[in-house]
Amino acid sequence: HTSVEGFLADEAATLQLGQQVAACLQAGLQLQLHGDLGAGKTTFTRGLLRGLGHAGRVKSPTYTLVESYPLPAMTVHHFDLYRFSDPREWYDAGFADYLAADTVCIVEWPQKAEGVLPQADLTLELGVAGEGRNYRLAAHSETGSACLSRFQT
Ligand code: ADP
């Protein structure tokens, strides 16, 4: 399958989705998170990091642009590009080097680096739906498809 979708009734469900995605991740993958402010992108990332064994805090990288987590399985870089005023800042900040065979990159507001950011392996779209959120997780590469084929709800 190339995409999976569903409903997340509450914050716990968003955290759980993050843990489920963590279980099927592989190093070298880039995951882009789409959705408005407050859609749950950082909450999802918090669940994903927990799923990979991170026990500490997960700060939103709103001001720092990136927070990095060296974990046993791989290093995860969590970006929030909301404050970019130009896609070229991706290069100026040296972020191109963060995408590597032994890292996973998770990017909030990837559209702020449109044309500069490589094609995502996976995208997650989150949207407010009543009291909860709808999600759609989609693969855009062989690596992404391999990950999705291991995804279990
Ligand atoms: P973003 O990073 O997309 O701006 P956040 O992850 O900071 O969004 O989440 C914003 C708010 O949405 C948080 O208060 C969080 O608890 C809440 N939230 C996350 N997932 C859900 C959900 N499935 N249903 C209801 N509220 C949620």
Ligand code: MG
């Ligand atoms: Mg956020």
